[in-house]
Amino acid sequence: MKLSGIFSDGMVLQRNAQVILRGQCSVGGQTVQVVFREVITCTDADPSGNWEVQLEELAPGGPDELVITAGEEKLVLRDVLVGDVWVLAGQSNMELPVRRTLDRLAEEVRGLDLPMIRQFVVPQSYDFHGPRENLDSGAWVPATPEGLLGFSAAGFFFAKKIYERYGVPIGLIQTAVGGTPIEAWISEPTLRRIGGYEATLEQCKDDAYVQSTKQRDEDRNGQWYARLNEADTGLREGWHQAEGEAAGWSEFEVPGSWAGSELESLRGAVWFRKEIDVPVKMTVGEVQLALGTIVDADDTYVNGVLVGNTGYMYPPRRYTVPQGVLKPGKNTLAVRVITTHNTGSFVRDMPYKLKAGGQELDLRGPWKYRVGAVTEALEPQTFFHYMPAGNFNGMIAPLRRFPIAGVLWYQGESNTGQPAGYADRFQAMIQDWRETWGIGEFPVIAVQLANFGPEGEQYTDWAELREEQRKGLAVPRSALATAIDLGEYNDLHPQDKKTLGERLALSARRLAYGETELVASGPMFARMERQGDALRLHFTEVGGGLTTRDGNALQGFSVYGPDGTFVPAQAFIDGDTVVVRQEQLNPPVHVRYAWSNNPAKANLYNREGLAALPFTTEA
Template identity: 30%
Template sequence: MKKSLVFFLVAITLSLSNAWAVSVPSIFGSHMVLQQNAEVTVWGSAKPGEEVTVTGSWDNKPVTTKGSNLAKWSVKLNTPAAGGPYTVTIKGHNTITLEDVLTGEVWLCSGQSNMEWSAAAGIDHAEQEVPKATYPEIRFFSVGHQTADGPQLDVQGEWVVCTPETMKHFSAIGYFFGRELYQALDVPVGLINSSWGGTPAEVWVSPETVDKDPVLQKAAAAQKEVPYGPVQPGKAYNAMIAPLTPYKIAGALWYQGESNTNAPEAYATMLPALINNWRSDWGYEFPFYYVQIAPYKDYGPQAGAVLRDAQRRSLRVPNTGMVVVSDIGDNDDIHPRNKLDVGKRLANLALNKAYGKTDRPASGPLFREMKVEGRKVRLYFDYAESGLVSKSKELPNFEVAGEDGKFVKADAKIDGSTVVVQAKSVKKPVAVRYEWSNTVTPGLFNKAGLPASTFRTENVTAKQE
């Protein structure tokens, strides 16, 4: 009898000990990367009133707080310039020691399958790239697939060091982006991948974001249930983005849109809404760089072109950038296997715009404005200061429309940093469009070798065939 009582008391003691244990979300762990030169938030759970002390070994300055009446706590730590390894110690009723912590540049990678796609799934040159992927100062955190009806406090995942084995199962684009940053900046890089193949953008924003916009409500209603992932607003956001929002990041990468081609025009509202939603939750306007979807034959009539143009028009949101991949896509495969160049283009964009390395090419030509010159139209582009080039004898994929709104094939020629287009049958041109089909072979590039984006001049409403 006495023996049973002892066991009972020990069990109760252990139970109470566990109930009082200070804890942190899984985003805090050994091998993590904290944003350098920043005020970062560390947070977790503790018994109400329990004293919690957090110390970073880079300065050994303890920061103390107490568990709130909701059993939550958070502190701010000032991180040093890139370096490490350091230790972060969290002490309350128990002690948590996080080891091999680095400070550097932290980027969030998100979207659907093309962002999630790994070397293990099959990429070009995997046999050369995987064995080379030993980078102790690049770290990965992969967020597990989950859904929720309301914002959650934690995600599934853990930080791991970049090795050939861990790289093989991480976002290939994320890895190649991170490797370029690491080599160019010589600082540790932390990459958080929160992606889910086949998901529309609606699942990655808060339900409130969709509810307050009729355009987004209509687009969300057009989504059909699928067996491989959620389609309802907020489902992935609540479980896979909201828990990360206190974690300091340098910026976000986004590759998504294929699952929104059922309502492509709405994407010009959806993507800015997503960007603003995330920035509001993080509390600052971090850089947001995204990949334009690649050409693909099986989208609905012109839906791929309409969505690509919607992505281009989303550049009106400040501190954003877009990578065009129409020259390295695959019209027969929605998952082009050249992830290396996508990652490099994203890295060059970030290095140019976020890190001031202006020798890196930031973008291909982006339509800026048109001017009518009699029966001709002159097109002006950003990112074409050094001139435009064509990789073929003719300059394909341009169309012009007159006052009837009907587009016809146009003759186009490069004139320095502009393009002049005309069609014999159009006497009074009012609109131009470029690469207006689901499948295209790009013809217009800047001298950095980057392709021009699909576009439709926006100052007219023309009939769509």
């Protein structure tokens, strides 16, 4: 008996929906019987053994068993719940697991045991030839202490809030892939209507091209690392070992960037060493080493023992030092940093410390370094998960017979390079998915991109994408939870997914659960009127009233006049509106709010504590 991987032990089925259960038995034409909650449903398999039955209007609850029999075949699905099922889609910030947020949220998840919340991770798979019918594998995992750390952090904190309020089981279907642009999640027919993707769609249908490209990338990467390792003096001479002095090595301040140093343009391997004096108390029990994040890759040693390595720039380096490796007194840390195509860095304003026995050793400060090998830059890899339509076919289409309550969408970072038109693609994707599921206008709640990058930087690609996200709300039954105040300037993957999950839950309570009067968002720009030398801005989602986050004067507003140049402006709250003016600019024409990649000083909120969404009054 074969079923799609999502129909498996521990699954959560959507309540009050028509659940179509499809499968295949080994003998065609025989009667298939499905028993669930003492209700028996029968059907006959077709000559190829394919069959389907419909489970009607299931009430929330469980766990129960679902039993399928066909002749001599019998399949029992155990621990089945009925509740609300939410799809978690997008890129890496939706994937980001709870374990990656523990610097900030460890106490929030300590001891949690919520088996009525479950997650199914869709296997990452693309297909350029058409929509797939089934998932080959996958498992439902409960939010118990053993499984919780692997949950999508944004999804888990969303589900926790919904479960606490309504008491029904919550199923999360995570179908997300880091780095993917929105077009990877849109169907081919829709992309062809949008236009501009035809050449890539056709090229990716050529299996020989796909396979040869993947093989070429694999060979190139393997050869690059082989040459690097062969050339690396540090590997040959054992620079990771504790023995020996770092004579002739230069000094480097950690954290810090290679920029501005002799290492700036280096691609290859650089070795860093630091000697630390460890008290006896810190050598007993669990030892944790935190090394911020490192650009691009690293191999990290303690006293010559490899304690961890990471192959790319984004994950935080949090390594567990095996028992017995750390010794009382003198110890040597060695980090081999590999720069493939970026300027290397120990990223600033992150933790660099050794933690054990209730104590911490600060690892910031002077380290010794020496170049191990210099190579050419490693050419970027071709990621077919990023190509148009592939993920839709492989990771969305197979879910279409599994009813859901709605979708949470966290994506956009990979479209900031070309933000224009994102709103149209977002709306087309929602229509696409609703037609695919065929269950009506289910809610779609997106995340407006977090603040990121150095404060005051003049780049506005993220701001432009946020505005496109705001325009995308023209599609019915959609919402936008802003993360504009939840980001970290130095980390593409901010850890405060708890606040984000709770904001997503607010939107779901209003869109999916009927709490229509709930204030579910921060202030959203509605319209502008001119009043002499000032512009008055009106908002929806005012809630209990407009205010500032910190009690200070409004910040983050700018205006431009007839010459088209934006300049900072004065703004103040007047009732449920904001009045903006600029003394040297008359008449003002348009207003922007929080219009930068990291508008850290923007401080307009409602009294419910929800941040205003960035906007421009330009068409």
